[in-house]
Amino acid sequence: MPSDDDTPARTREETVALGVELLEHLEDDELPLPELIDRLETVTTSPAVTREVLDEAERRGVIDREDAVVRVHGSGFVRFDSQVIRREGDFSCRRCGAGITTGHFVRLDAGELGPFGSSCIRKVTGREE
Template sequence: MPDGTRSQTVELGVELLAHVEDDDLPLAEAMDRIETVTTDPALTREILDTAEVRGVIDREDARVSVRRTGAFVRFDAQVVERDGEFDCRRCGASISTGHFVRFEAGEVGPFGSSCVRKVLGRE
């Protein structure tokens, strides 16, 4: 993977963590959300380490505490729906409407309507 792609993936993962609506969650749930950006264990660790160094999260005893460094995702402005044939990045289900979350570093998705809410911590 080219370095530009690697660094963009890390930025997407950090932004995703910064915008999660849960203040505190088990490490497994944080990793579930990161896996929507990458399933590479080394990149997952790099995302967590980068987020911690930047003060986005704190990690302790298999828990992640999110510091409020960013605003919550605004569904009306940052979540875009597109019709087509997609597979949800979170659960793998076939979907006809994909929900994509826009961040400064890029876009994450597609997700089904319930999975996008779960990824962002709204369910």
């Protein structure tokens, strides 16, 4: 898992906004908390920032938390044709750390998230279990 030192320079507020927007675009209606945190770790590995993302998402009505289950009330899924771009280069997957030559990046209003490998982009967006 990448460390926060590997992320683009973002303020804490920008990181929280990006995390909330990622949650808004998840395809899952409901996720166990550990799976949701796995996806948020693509934005931050800081437990304090993760908590801020969850608190802000709950405050905005994006999620509801009950015990270890999170219900997602997002605005829609990531559109692969317009919101996921591919770039060639030498990258490390933001989710699993594997070396990749084609990076998939998610463009959200709050910023860009990636790079991801072809299977990790599907896991992050909820297209694959």
